[in-house]
Amino acid sequence: MSLLEVTDLTKNFGGLAALSNVNFRLEESELVGLIGPNGAGKTTFFNLLTGVYVPSEGDILLETEGKQTKLNGKKPYVITDLGLARTFQNIRLFKDLSVIENVMIALHSKSGIGTLHSIFRTPKYYENDKKLREESIALLKIFKLENKLDTLARNLPYGEQRRLEIVRALATQPKILFLDEPAAGMNPQETAELTDLIIQIQKQFQITVVLIEHDMSLVMNVCERIYCLEYGRLIAEGTPEEIQKNPAVIKAYLGGE
Numbered sequence: 001m002s003l004l005e006v007t008d009l010t011k012n013f014g015g016l017a018a019l020s021n022v023n024f025r026l027e028e029s030e031l032v033g034l035i036g037p038n039g040a041g042k043t044t045f046f047n048l049l050t051g052v053y054v055p056s057e058g059d060i061l062l063e064t065e066g067k068q069t070k071l072n073g074k075k076p077y078v079i080t081d082l083g084l085a086r087t088f089q090n091i092r093l094f095k096d097l098s099v100i101e102n103v104m105i106a107l108h109s110k111s112g113i114g115t116l117h118s119i120f121r122t123p124k125y126y127e128n129d130k131k132l133r134e135e136s137i138a139l140l141k142i143f144k145l146e147n148k149l150d151t152l153a154r155n156l157p158y159g160e161q162r163r164l165e166i167v168r169a170l171a172t173q174p175k176i177l178f179l180d181e182p183a184a185g186m187n188p189q190e191t192a193e194l195t196d197l198i199i200q201i202q203k204q205f206q207i208t209v210v211l212i213e214h215d216m217s218l219v220m221n222v223c224e225r226i227y228c229l230e231y232g233r234l235i236a237e238g239t240p241e242e243i244q245k246n247p248a249v250i251k252a253y254l255g256g257e
């Protein structure tokens with residue numbers, strides 16, 4: 001049984017088939033790429049897996065404690081609780097909260113502390129708050145954001161906002177992390193640093209990472225397996241070497257024969 005199994009996934013928007021009969025699987029602790037030209041259906045695929053859209057057809061099955069749980073139609077927060085976290089192509093942070101607050105909120109969802117403790121500010125609340133703060137700082141250190149703790153998210157440079165979004169997603173303690181164009185808008189040095197970070201967190205947290213990315217050198221450098229979509233259909237799956245040689249992929253990117 002794979003960690004995640006997607007069968008015949010289809011999403012129609014009116015007359016447009018944004019995704020047609022896509023089959024996809026993820027194993028534990030692998031780093032997988034999802035590529036394809038503009039409009040191929042990559043973000044739609046992430047949106048289906050994370051509960052933003054409901055599939056028109058097909059199944060999304062997550063392995064949890066030895067059995068398969070169907071994710072179709074579940075709300076995004078339920079899917080996050082089941083261990084799927086994501087970042088967005090257009091960064092989504094609490095822009096008017098500080099860096100550390102953005103992370104603490106994400107960690108809080110896993111802390112299990114009751115609402116009454118929070119309302120009455122009991123000793124347990126303060127104890128928990130201290131713990132969340134320490135855990136947040138530890139995560140922010142990995143992403144070199146520890147000296148920006150009190151900076152408002154909106155005042156961070158673009159590359160750091162992208163990194164903070166990844167920290168927030170990691171704070172929900174996912175089994176699978178979906179990154180939607182994490183290097184978009186970054187300069188070559190930032191992209192190289194991000195590449196190292198993605199490899200590091202995948203190893204350190206033993207999670208599965210799925211990456212949508214237009215930067216081919218990043219995809220080819222970090223991914224063990226790559227899926228390629230075109231016009232909503234899966235046209236190839238393989239190792240970076242296989243994908244680079246695949247005639248259908250070359251045709252999709254370069255056009256013609």
Ligand SMILES: Nc1ncnc2c1ncn2[C@@H]1O[C@H](COP(=O)(O)OP(=O)(O)OP(=O)(O)O)[C@@H](O)[C@H]1O
Binds near residue numbers: 013038039040043045
């Ligand atoms: N909510 C929606 N309503 C209608 N059409 C949509 C919707 N979301 C996506 N689409 C369409 O579905 C197709 C796939 O879009 P999607 O954003 O998934 O592609 P993508 O591969 O992520 O593209 P890009 O690389 O440009 O981000 C496109 O034709 C897009 O216009």
